[in-house]
Amino acid sequence: MAKLFAVTIIVIAIASAIPIIMHTWSAPEDISIHGPIIDDQMSETMAEAGIAFLAAQFVLAIFIWMFAKPNPGGKIKKFPGGATGLVIGAFLIVGIEVLALGVFGAKVWADVYLSPPGANAMPVQVQAGQFAFYFRYPGPDGKFAAIHPNLIDESTENFFGIDTTNDPDAKDDIVTAEFAIPVNKEIHLLMHSKDLGHSFYVRELRVHQDFVPGLDVSLHFTATKIGKYEIVCTQLCGLGHYNMKAYLEVMSQDDFDKWLKQQAAAQ
Amino acid sequence: MHDMSAPAVHHHAPPTSFIRKHVFSLDHKVIGKQYYDMALVAAIIGMILSWIMRIHLAWTNAAIPGLQLLSKTGAPGGVLTPEYYLQLMTMHGTIMVFFVLTTAPFAAFGNFFLPIQVGAEDMPFPHFNMMSFWVTFTGFIVLLASFFVSDGPTLGGWTQYAPLNAVGAIAGPGQGMGVILWMASIALFCVGQLLGSLNFIPTTLDLRTKGMSLMRLPLTTWAWFITSCMGLTAFAVLMPACILAILDHVAGTSFFVPSNLVISDQLQQHSGGSTLLWQHLFWFFGHPEVYIAIIPGIGIVSHILITNMRRPLLSHRVIIYSMGALAVLSYMVYGHHMFVSGMNPYSALAFSFPTLIITIPATIIVLIQIFSLYGSKLRINSASLFALGFISMFVSGGVSGFFLAQPSIDIMLHATYFVVGHFHMVMAVAAMFGIFAGTYFWAPKMFGRMMNETLGKIHFWLSFVGAYCIFMPFHYLGIVGNVRRYSVFVDDYLQPLLPVHKFITVAALLTGAAQAIFLYNLIHTRFWGKPASDNPWEGTSLEWSTTTPPPFDNWGGKLPVVYHDPYQYGVESSVGDYVMQASPEQVKTENDEQ
Amino acid sequence: MATTIHEPPQIDHPHTDDFSNGGGRNLIPADGDLRLTIDHSPPPTSSAIWVVVFAVSMMFAAFTSALFVRKGSSLDWQSFSLPSILYFTTLVLIASSVTLEIARRRITAFMRGFQTGVENPARWLYVTLFLGLVFVAGQYVAWLQLRAEGLYLATNPSSSFFYLLTVTHALHVLGGLGGIIYILSKLHRGILRRNQLVASARYWHFMDVLWIYLLLLLLMKL
Incomplete structure (x- = not known):
């Protein structure tokens, strides 16, 4: 035995x-x-x-x-030392x-x-909510419009609650459901949660960070390879948690510029 | 037993009515068995829940017959919905962590054997002891009651992160009444365990019999004592956290819920709360809780191994100090659960080092246990097999801690199946093996009858191999990046991993079924087993000095007197190769006190 | 000095309390000579009361850290001034500790046989009980005052913490009052043990210290 x-x-x-x-x-x-x-x-x-x-x-x-x-005979020995x-x-x-x-x-x-993002890092905001990610690019003015939680309305696709009528910064903000970034360019990702705790996990990117409701956190990274990768939520956020995801598209700078123009036109 | 025994004065008379004897009993032995039986029921429920989860993960659309009886909306036609998966998962974790891993090795065995091992007649406050069990039991019933409220139990996971735990039914099924019942249940559980500590600590400090110095206490007693000190600190923090969450939920306060949350397009009225506050309070309890589950196991396994190796461990004191070090360090490491939580990155570093350092006392314990085998006369029986299996599991689960202790690697592994594999091995399976070892070892004393050894060994082989088959692959899944708490793997990325999940599910079903052997063995033993002698394993500590089963006051009117260190094996005495603690016989022993 | 007329109630061994942690003194030497050992362990009540004090302290430590984190992380904190009746109740609670200490000393002296009548110390216990009830009533008045000002539990985090801390403390004070009633009933039946009295007194003084701590915390942080 x-x-x-x-x-x-x-x-x-x-x-x-x-x-x-x-x-x-x-x-x-x-x-x-x-x-x-x-x-x-x-x-x-x-x-x-x-x-x-x-x-x-x-x-x-x-x-x-x-x-x-099992035999009873013999003395107990001690391990040397x-x-x-x-x-x-x-x-x-x-x-x-x-x-x-x-x-x-x-x-x-x-x-x-513990390293700060570089001065040329491109800012992108990501907002997590039950059960989707939305991404926001500041547009040519480089400024994000302020978030007004009372204006958030899924039916009119105002996911971030920006005030398009009064806020001049809001005119050129670009909101998308997929996360496109240029390759070899540092991204400064500003993370905002709309409702509960969520998480931002891209396996290939070696990036994993929780969204903290009521507290905006940020991280920065540079992707080096063109391709399409999965972004998943890893913080239990409710019944659709398993299906909460988006895609990260790493593109060449030219493709990215084209893509951003298309998105801006579609707003 | 011998002339020098002091007369015992029992502070309450033996009860005569059935209710006072078996239900509202003041006797620590009956309370210990009540805890054991509650843990057994809880473990069966928890295991069935894990089966349902495993079947769903491997065959998502499989109908599980009868499941619709539990919840028509959660499992229409027996097919789990994603939300009901999460609800069952939450209940599995909560039941297992609180009502099995905390109660069985600590409250059940501790209640039965701590007073006997120190040579006392009972706990000092038997009424509090009785309340301890019944409050805990009420907590268990409250938790189970959430299965039967309208939208079922909470889906927030056993960690119940804020603000999901406090914003109400709008956040999902079970987040209304379900989460309130969860919080109430855990608050009750905390009260019950605090009442337990109130008895365990004075028993160890003050009710030791003549000659029982602190260093003459067996390792089990030390483990229970250290655990009760930890429980005192941990549960006294979790209970207020639960109260705050309930207030947020029902009274509209904002301790954990921040401003400006928009859930289902509705702006919430809460303002300014801190979600990280819940995480800090929870994990200040939560990490010590892991050691609350495992330290009694370390004590039980050491105790059983020593008896079956026929020799003391290489060092008694070092094990005690190491368990103490684990207890103290466990409060300094809890932040490693929060590396990616948005906590200050410098705090992550501050929590990383104690987490790595805590491996040193854990390593010392394991090394001493393993190297004490050298030169011993190891007896193989069900109890010692499970004790050795505990060491193997504890090592396997422990080494994956090296990964999770480092924030940089945790980026990859956080919230993946790697974590699930890690804590199931080191805390769940290892602690369960400790419980099994304790049951095979102490059943003669607790129930007066011997467990069937053949069935016990079959149970061990199936459990040992099965547990590895289930939980080793979890680590591989985690390395690939398989996220936990997903009810379905919808995306292409995780599809190739499905065969692994199927393998795990089959292993889990078989290993779970093997537990029926244990259940049969236990029930059969309690009613029809072979009657046990007073000291079937030739042990030395005080529980083997009294009759089997022990009388109401444990000692039949005469308290024992202790003459020896707890583990005097490998000596030559009139009874064999050991001398009991309560025997006045003078023998030459290796470890005589100077 | 008065002569002892009555048989005192059951007397604990005089040095019972002198060994607060002395199970370790019961060591029997290897030759098994029992005459060298001391014949008793300390009463478990003494350790138990420290266990209770520790658990309650941990609970309030958790509340305190919650208060610090919550105040530090938010912009919505609105301070308000404490109801002035709290200063009155503080004095009442301190006075009750003094009367309890008088009672404890007199009962101890009585139990050792230095004193004759048990009525006198019991009276001090009744005074303590009364002062304790006045304290709780005063806290209740303070809650009523806040309610009149429109400050409810959920109005603001500051009021949430005020109610949370004061109510939790008041509940523990009520537990202490239960302890004093227990002591009184035992005293009258002549079966009081000294360590029970000492334990209740320790708990009561702890409630006192805890309240002063809470008052300072509320004064500085609210």
């Missing part, structure tokens, strides 16, 4: 590790400038966690194999591992989150 158990543990441990080592399932290819350091950090953590996982399961299995003896050795070992090995992960991880985080 004990030997079978030991073998089972080892088989499970190896079977669990195979898909990771073989990259059977892996994150989609990164399309952002800040993404590679996150991916590096990820694979480093994977290596360290994987070694810890396999080592612990193997030692557990080996000890079960060796010491499961005892608890002191293990505590020192844990502090040294895990402590160093943890410190390294923490310090490098902090650096990655700082690169992503």
Whole structure:
């Protein structure tokens, strides 16, 4: 029984590790400038966690194999070094591992989150509501019209509640349901929630940020690869949560300019 | 038992009527069994809910026969609607976290064995102890009642994030009455557990019998004591948070609901509240709650392993200090649930380091448990198999914590199935294995009868392999970016992952069905099992010194006196390779106190 | 000094309270000599009351942090001046702590046999009970005054927090009053134990301190 158990543990441990080592399932290819350091950090953590996982399961299995003896004879032996050795070992090995992960991880985080957007970053606003995203481009004047929540009306497609009659900034605002951006251009995304908590997650872009109702947050990123990617909501927001999504279209600068003109004409 | 025992003075007489004996009992042993049975019922409900969810995830349009009886609108013809999926998911999480993982290892086993292991006749305040169970039970009934209100239970998830929890029925089905019942249920649960702590802490500190110094307490007692201290802090914060949410909901205040929300084209009247406030209050409870669920498991597993290895752990004190360190650190790390919440990015860094550091005491505990196996005489039985399975699970779930502790990687993994796999392994399955181990180990003492070992081993094999088959693939799904809390995977991106979901569902159905073996074994044992002797496992701690099952005052009128450290195995005594704590026999032991 | 005429009510061992945390003193040496051990553990009531104090403190700490966050994050906070009756009720509550302390000392002295009559200390307990009720009534008057000014629970976050903190505190004071009634009934039946009295007194003083803290918090933050 004990030997079978030991073998089972080892088989499970190896079977669990195979898909990771073989990259059977892996994150989609990164399309952002800040993404590679996150991916590096990820694979480093994977290596360290994987070694810890396999080592612990193997030692557990080996000890079960060796010491499961129902016979009463013989003396109890103590692992050389005892608890002191293990505590020192844990502090040294895990402590160093943890410190390294923490310090490098902090650096990655700082690169992503603690740097201000560049001066030339293109501002785009995204508004999340049950159960759709809407995007707003400021137009030629570079200014977003103020949001008046009492003017929000789905039936007239005034998703942002902008005052088109009195507000001069509102004339050239462009509101879309899809998120088009030019490639290799830094985007400064201003995030606003209309109703509840939502989240903005683009796997390929390595971007994930919650919308906070009552508090506008922003983030910035640069996409490096043309294509169409999925934006999903990851913060439980009600019955249509599973279906709340939009698409990110990364285009060449020319395509983007054309697209924006079309959208402006359609407003 | 022996002459030096002190006479016991019991502070209440044994009851005679059925109601005072089995329903409104003041006896900690009966209360412990009541908690156990409530947790058992809750676990069955929670598991059936998880089956329904798993079937829906793999075969979205499959009709589940009979489901329409639960809710005509939520499951027309037995096919789940997306909102009812979320409602069942919320109930699964809430029932499992609160009414199974907190009550079974802590309140159930703790109530039964803590007073016995310290050598007391009962808890100091039996009336509060009785209230503790019945208030918790009322909370459970209130939670279940939300199945039967008009639009069903809340769909907000077990974390009940603001402002979804406070804006009312306009935000979706179940957000009216359902969420009020949820908040009321959890507030009641908090009161019940606070009353529990009110008994556990003085019992450990003040009711220890002669000779039972703090370091002579078994590891289980230490685990329950540390857990009750944590509960005191955590539940005393969650309860006010629930009160604030209820006020927002019914009285029109704005603690959590900010200004200018437009829901279904209607401008809400609330103004100025802070949604992050709820998250901070919730996770200040929520992270320690994870350790409230797992620390009793660590204690139980250590206790069982020691008995079956026939040797003490490499260090008794280090385990105690590590559990204490886990408890203290757990309050400093809760922000790691909020890395992408819009919290200040500097706070994310501040929460990241303690989260990584908390792996050190956890590693120490696991290393000591594993390396204590070296040179031992391990006995394989259902209890020790589940205890070893606990270690394996705790390691597997623990290493994925390395990922989630780092805010930069959390960008990729937050709110994906990776998180679901992580906490199910480290907290749910590991804690369940602790409960199973405890049941096989203590059933003789609790019910006076031995569990069937063959059935127990079959149950272990199916559960162990099954749990890995279910929860390992969750990690792979998360790495790909499969978002959790989706009832349907509508888009092209997630379609290729459906086979994995189907595999998981089949594994979950089989593993769940295997639990019927346990249920049968448990019920059969309680009524018709083989009668147990006083000390079937040749254990040393005080619960094995009394009769099986223990008399009303635990000791038959004479309190025991403690002469030894809790785990004196591997010695030569008149009874075998161990000497009991309450035995005055002098033997040469390795760990004699200086 | 008066001579003892009555048999005092059940007396706890005099040094019962001197070992607040001394289960650890019960250690029996390895040779098992029981004569070296002290023959009792402290009464669990003493630790239990600290457990209660800690839990209530955590609850108000949660409310306090909610107040700070809520005030810091919003623009809609409107301050108002506290009803002046609160200063009166504060004095009443402090006075009740003093009378309870007098009662506690007299009962303790009586239990040790230094004093003869039990009526006198009981009277001080009744005074405490009365002052406690006056405090709660005064708080009620304060709520009525705010209501007359049009400040309801949901009017503004400041009034929400005012009602929340004062009502929660008043409910805990009512619990303390229940404790004093419990002590009185035990005293009259002659079965009072000292640690029960001490525990109730500690809780009551805690309510007092908690109220002063809340008053300062409301004064500075509202």
